[in-house]
Amino acid sequence: xxxxxxxxxxxxxxxxxxxxxxxxxxxxxxxxxxxxxxxxxxxxxxxxxxxxxxxxxxxxxxxxxxxxxxxxxxxxxxxxxxxxxxxxxxxxxxxxxxxxxxxxxxxxxxxxxxxxxxxxxxxxxxxxxxxxxxxxxx
Numbered sequence: 624x625x626x627x628x629x630x631x632x633x634x635x636x637x638x639x640x641x642x643x644x645x646x647x648x649x650x651x652x653x654x655x656x657x658x659x660x661x662x663x664x665x666x667x668x669x670x671x672x673x674x675x676x677x678x679x680x681x682x683x684x685x686x687x688x689x690x691x692x693x694x695x696x697x698x699x700x701x702x703x704x705x706x707x708x709x710x711x712x713x714x715x716x717x718x719x720x721x722x723x724x725x726x727x728x729x730x731x732x733x734x735x736x737x738x739x740x741x742x743x744x745x746x747x748x749x750x751x752x753x754x755x756x757x758x759x760x761x
Contacts, residue, residue, distance in 0.1 A: 639756055639759075642756045643756060643758055646756070674693050674695075675695060678695045683695075709721075
């Protein structure tokens, strides 16, 4: 091995060590942030519960104060327990707008792997190289 190959190996080792050190520090930072953020979210939820209780007791839908205002709103979520029936409704009523425009990345990848000659009009793709770094054995 000549000197330039050895220098490249040392540089690669240093880059990997620094990358791992940064990743580990970011994990610590993220854990600290998540812990503090969870504590703050819990406090906000307790305040929201007190404000909601006030709305019920005072029979109001909100209130104003010098520091700001709040309003009681209705939040509704929908979900499907029978996708076959939902697909039938969407198809029969011609209402594709009931669904979100999003592809299942894994299912499409599998389809394309199983059908390498398939062409899908309007389908665009973007591939890029990434780097995966792992710790070495000590």
